[in-house]
Each structure stands twice: as C-alpha cells, then as structure tokens.
Amino acid sequence: MTDSLQAAPNLALNEIVARRRAAGEPLIHLAFGEARLPVPAEVLDWLSTGARRTEYGPVAGDERVRSSLARYFDRRRLPTSPEQIVVAPGSKPLLMSLMAVVDGDVLLPSPSWVTYEPQARLFGRHVHRVPVPAEYGGAPDPSALRESIRTARRGGGNPRLLVLTLPDNPTGTLPPPEAIRQVSAVAEEEDLLIVSDEIYRDILHDPGLPFLSPAEEAPERTVICTGLSKSLGLGGWRIGAARFPVGRRGDLLRTRTVAVASEVWSTLAGPMQEVATRAFDEPKVITEHFLAGARLHGAVTRAVHTLVTTAGASCRAPQGGFYLYPDFEPVRESLDEHGVTDSVSLQRHLLDNLGVAVLGGHHFGDDPGALRFRIATSLLYGDDSAQRERALTAEAPLSTPHITLTLDQLAEAFDALTPRKGIHV
Ligand SMILES: Cc1ncc(COP(=O)(O)O)c(C=O)c1O
Structure with a gap:
C-alpha cells in the first residue's frame, strides 16, 4: 500500500542535507526557505520580557x-x-x-x-x-x-x-x-x-x-x-x-x-x-532590519540570477524575498546527455553529482516534465550568527569571503550542468 501522506518535501530534504553535511559531504544547500538573518538584540530582550x-x-x-x-x-x-x-x-x-x-x-x-x-x-x-x-x-x-x-x-x-x-x-x-x-x-x-x-x-x-x-x-x-x-x-x-x-x-x-x-x-x-x-x-530597529534584509536578499538573488542565466537558463528577475525559479529548457539537449530529462532527474543530478541541493518544480505543482527548480538564496548568508551578521551589515555583501566562495562554487556547478561544447573536455 502506498501512503500519500508524507513529510513536506522541503522539510524532508532539509533533514537529508543536514545528515549528509554532518557526514562530511560538502553540499551547497539552496533547498530550504529560511531567511537566515541574525536576530537584533532588542528582539531578544522582548522575548525575555515575554518569558x-x-x-x-x-x-x-x-x-x-x-x-x-x-x-x-x-x-x-x-x-x-x-x-x-x-x-x-x-x-x-x-x-x-x-x-x-x-x-x-x-x-x-x-x-x-x-x-x-x-x-x-x-x-x-x-x-x-x-x-x-x-x-x-x-x-x-x-x-x-x-x-x-x-x-x-x-x-x-x-x-x-x-x-x-x-x-x-x-x-x-x-x-x-x-x-x-x-x-x-x-x-x-x-x-x-x-x-x-x-x-x-x-x-x-x-x-x-x-x-x-x-x-x-x-x-x-x-x-x-x-x-x-x-x-x-x-x-x-x-x-x-x-x-x-x-x-x-x-x-x-x-x-x-x-x-x-x-x-x-x-x-x-x-x-x-x-x-x-x-x-x-515597527520601531526603527525593525524597519532598519527589514531594509537591511531586503538589501542583502536583493544583492544575493541578483548574483545567483546572473549565474543561472549565464549557464543558459531563462529566469524571471527577482523582486522580493530570497528565491529564484530558473527554467533550463533552453539547454534541454545538453542536460539530456547527463540523463536529465525532467525536474526529478534535474534535482537528483544537482544533488548527487554537483553537490547542490534545490527543490524541483514538481514540488510546486509545476509540470514535472519541465526543467525548473527553486533556489533559496538566503542559505548562502552563513552557517553561524557571526557570518550572518557580517553578510547583513557588509557594505558589499557579495565581497564577504564566505559568500564569494560559495558563489564561485555555485558558478562551477551550474557551468558543469550545461557544459558548452568546445569549452569543456
Ligand atoms: C509563501 C509562504 N507562506 C507561508 C510560509 C510559512 O510561514 P510560517 O513560518 O509563518 O508558517 C512560508 C514559508 O516557507 C512561505 O514561503
């Protein structure tokens, strides 16, 4: 008997990625819609007042x-x-x-x-x-x-x-x-x-x-x-x-x-x-936090947008939040060479062969035959609160070392997704 009642795919994948990372796999996690911002000290005070x-x-x-x-x-x-x-x-x-x-x-x-x-x-x-x-x-x-x-x-x-x-x-x-x-x-x-x-x-x-x-x-x-x-x-x-x-x-x-x-x-x-x-x-600490967060989300989503479009995808330009939804249809032929023919195999190939976790479009009710997936860019802000603080407050967030490094790794992974003939051997 199959059971249609299963854990939400985003939460399930988040746990799989955490387990594989804990076991030493260097995965880039872009599959979970978590904002990953540091918490302002005032907000922590409010919580303790409320305790x-x-x-x-x-x-x-x-x-x-x-x-x-x-x-x-x-x-x-x-x-x-x-x-x-x-x-x-x-x-x-x-x-x-x-x-x-x-x-x-x-x-x-x-x-x-x-x-x-x-x-x-x-x-x-x-x-x-x-x-x-x-x-x-x-x-x-x-x-x-x-x-x-x-x-x-x-x-x-x-x-x-x-x-x-x-x-x-x-x-x-x-x-x-x-x-x-x-x-x-x-x-x-x-x-x-x-x-x-x-x-x-x-x-x-x-x-x-x-x-x-x-x-x-x-x-x-x-x-x-x-x-x-x-x-x-x-x-x-x-x-x-x-x-x-x-x-x-x-x-x-x-x-x-x-x-x-x-x-x-x-x-x-x-x-x-x-x-x-x-x-x-909405005291000042909150409106400023909203604005700083929006600035960071904008900078990082725009950078990743450039990466996916450079790799051959079409993708709507980001306007809010921390998501992108690229469509790799324009490079279907070169994906076919890797056995990637739909969003299930695209999600799997990215995770198992290129070390990038994303959520395939089929989880969003999209046509499973399409080559689309969702990227949550906010997971790039850092693994601890010091890194997130640096990302949020940096004049140029893309130049913070941990973000630059991951963006470089991502560029490589997306490039390998669609090797252009004559460039890669
Ligand atoms: C569109 C949308 N609505 C609601 C939620 C859930 O938010 P909450 O944490 O308030 O339950 C999310 C979280 O990913 C979301 O993306």
Whole structure:
C-alpha cells in the first residue's frame, strides 16, 4: 500500500542535507526557505520580557498584539480593527484552517508554494492549478483563471478559494497592480474567497515597487496572512497572523478559524505575542532590519540570477524575498546527455553529482516534465550568527569571503550542468 501522506518535501530534504553535511559531504544547500538573518538584540530582550507570560490568554491573541497588527495594516492602506486579527504559531496553521473552513475546491497558481496543495488535500479539497504568466508568479494569469473556473464547473467542480502569494515563493516576483485588479475582479464575478499570503511583503528588494493587496480591491472577500518568519528570519519562533475582512463573510470565517485554533493550538505562545506586539509596531530597529534584509536578499538573488542565466537558463528577475525559479529548457539537449530529462532527474543530478541541493518544480505543482527548480538564496548568508551578521551589515555583501566562495562554487556547478561544447573536455 502506498501512503500519500508524507513529510513536506522541503522539510524532508532539509533533514537529508543536514545528515549528509554532518557526514562530511560538502553540499551547497539552496533547498530550504529560511531567511537566515541574525536576530537584533532588542528582539531578544522582548522575548525575555515575554518569558513571564505563562497564561494561555485569548485564542485569537490578546488585545495588545491584535491592536499592534491592526496599526501595521493601517500603515499599509488597509484600515483594520483589532477584532479582524487572529495570531497563531506561524501562518501555516492559519492557512490550513482556512482550507478547512471554506467549502469547495481550491485554485492555486502553478507553480506555488509547496504547502498549499498538501494542506488542501488534508481536508479532501480538490485542487485546480492555473498557470502564471511568463512575466511574474504568485497570481494566475487572469484569463487563464476565468477559463479554469469554467472548466472546473463544467466538470462538476466547485472552485471557491483562490490563494495568491505576494511577493511569490517560488518565483521571487511580484504581480503588478493591474494583474491584482484583474484577478480581484474575477474573484468578485465568480464569488471566490481570496487568501493573500503576504509573508514576504516587507522584503521587496526595491521598497518603492508598487504593491497592491487584493484586500484593497476586493475587501470583503480577502483574508491576508503574514508573519515574522521571513522578514525577521524568526521561522523557528512561529509567529503568524491573519487579517479577516469586515462583514458577514469575514465574521464567519474568523469565528470558524478561532474555533479550529481553540481545538488545535489554543493560542500563540505568550512570549511570542510579546515579540509580535513590539515588532508589528515597527520601531526603527525593525524597519532598519527589514531594509537591511531586503538589501542583502536583493544583492544575493541578483548574483545567483546572473549565474543561472549565464549557464543558459531563462529566469524571471527577482523582486522580493530570497528565491529564484530558473527554467533550463533552453539547454534541454545538453542536460539530456547527463540523463536529465525532467525536474526529478534535474534535482537528483544537482544533488548527487554537483553537490547542490534545490527543490524541483514538481514540488510546486509545476509540470514535472519541465526543467525548473527553486533556489533559496538566503542559505548562502552563513552557517553561524557571526557570518550572518557580517553578510547583513557588509557594505558589499557579495565581497564577504564566505559568500564569494560559495558563489564561485555555485558558478562551477551550474557551468558543469550545461557544459558548452568546445569549452569543456
Ligand atoms: C509563501 C509562504 N507562506 C507561508 C510560509 C510559512 O510561514 P510560517 O513560518 O509563518 O508558517 C512560508 C514559508 O516557507 C512561505 O514561503
């Protein structure tokens, strides 16, 4: 009997790489979406202040943390009351609860973050994949979305929930405002709920890039999820939040989500509520950390973008977060010589023969026959907090010795992936 319920591929691969590295294999790990930033001293102080908070407290989070998040959204053109907010141990359980409490099928961009589809399937939801355009990821092509909804309904499906990722994992890009307007209009016409995963919003490489949330366009039907795992690199602390719409639909969704929370995780840990309260108020130490992180993510993703395109891949230019999603289709023939014909064999060849761990496009719901994979560049910032501190504060991060060394090794590996005839013997 085969069991379709398996550990998430990104977490499983992370553990495999850790084991192989511990055994002495010099692997370059680019397969795990962890921000790898040093923690500011002030944030550590907030955590220790919060350590005395041992009571459970309200399921949705206490008034202080929900007010802090309401102000965070106010500053982003989204007037919000504390009653619209629920905090949780990470945004993952909030996303999962939404899959549980909304009836009907789920529409996902292809590719999209590894977790959405398995979460939907945990609750027996049918998933419809909608391709993203060549220019950006994170939101489906609006006309393809309309078409997919029609096709799904003709086949007896009931698409109800659309997930967007702004900016996107895996492509590292941000859909332009016009695309969000069009997708929000389709959601209105077709009566969809939008879940807008904005966990990377505060780490756009160019803070001036126009960002439009579907919550501005379709306010009564958009739930926003966010957290501190990426912008502050606090993934292991598990701090997530959701902003529910006002109105009957929003109230119902929030009530149901709080019901799930009350039966599963009870509330966000007290010390983490303390950290979240302070961080979402965005004092200078936090805004500066966001900016420094975004600068580092931008510099390193752009450098790796140059490496993959030099090796012959096509790849969208990175705009936010720390991801790239190269497509090696233009060099399919030379990959074929290594027995690489799809994203499974490409991921395996990179790991076993070239010492580079990446996550193949098939894990993101992409066509398994394509030659695409996701690179998480943030793992290059260093293995310990001293190296990460140096990377974050360096005038020219690419010149820090440990980053330069790994980029050189990566250049060699990608070059060996597609040896050009006449250059390599
Ligand atoms: C798009 C996206 N959403 C959500 C998450 C999960 O974040 P959290 O740590 O808040 O559960 C991740 C983490 O990789 C992510 O990439």
